[in-house]
Amino acid sequence: MPPVFRFAPSPNGFLHLGHAYSALLNFDRARETGGRLLLRIEDIDTTRCRPEFEAAIYEDLSWLGIDWEMPVRRQSEHLPDYRAALDKLSALGLVYPAFESRAEIARLVSAREGEGRWPRDPDGAPLYPGNVKSLPVDARERLIISGVPYALRLDMAAACQRVAGLTWTELGEGADAERGIVPARPEAWGDVILARKETPTSYHLSVVVDDALQGVSEIVRGQDLFHATAVHRLLQVLLGLPEPSYRHHRLICDCEGRKLSKSSRSTGLRELRAAGASPASIRALVGLG
Ligand code: GLU
DSSP, rough: OOOOEOOOOOOOOBHHHHHHHHHHHHHHHHHHHHHHHHEEOOOOOTOOOHHHHHHHHHHHHHHHHOOOOSSOGGGGOHHHHHHHHHHHHHHTTTTTEEEHHHHHHHHHHHHHHHHHHHOOTTTOOBOOOOOOSSSSSSHHHHHHHHOOOOOEOOHHHHHHOOOOOOOEEEESTTTTTTOOOEEGGGGGSSOEEEEEEEEBBBBBHHHHHHHHHHOOEEEEEGGGGTHHHHHHHHHHHHHTOOOOOEEEOOOOOOOTTTOOOOGGGGGGGHHHHHHOOHHHHHHHHTTTO
């Protein structure tokens, strides 16, 4: 079976050099290995995703000389797939509704921090401080029926008890990349959100479901998602999904060494193209020669 790769941008802004690097690496790997390249549009956050950004993704990738298999998978069209996975995790007793607002969570975190150090996740955000896990089922149901918004969270301690020796295979991109079997520590993320009242999925859940449904065998993506792989591996094991390998690549940074954002105009593909850049010069700029 040929290897399957995917590029999975979110249409919440225009693509920049960092996306170009990731997309070109996927495209090159697929070509070198006789593999397939899929494109997935990660558009579950309807408040930030816009059709014009999606149209620009197709245009910019084509301009770079990248082609991908059709049809493109748009996550917003597959919500039942994510709901089915969520139901499976709920049936295992691993999901609970958490009713705190963002402001309440921030208050709880500062209270915990006042009592001493409160742990942060690998991205630097404080772990979820709530304890509604212990709320009796009838109290939960009353709150849900009364219309209070909620997030569905993974009971991380219970989930971790079901899996032992969780690891992933890191292929690493570049000369000094970390490679080999990496121990996965999903507990470092606390009780992550899997879905919300109005959205039956989250980044972690949909990425895992889609990679499996699309048969992705090698995930090539930015180093910023290296630690999130622990959560993805946990969900794969809990849901009985196959294990892909991972190749995390360096991030392209701006001249001050910061990770590029979708609003950094000087590194936007559209701006570079308007200023006369060619697809070959974009390759050179990201170090792909
Ligand atoms: N949609 C994510 C992003 O644009 C990428 C997800 C992934 O590659 O796993 O950052």
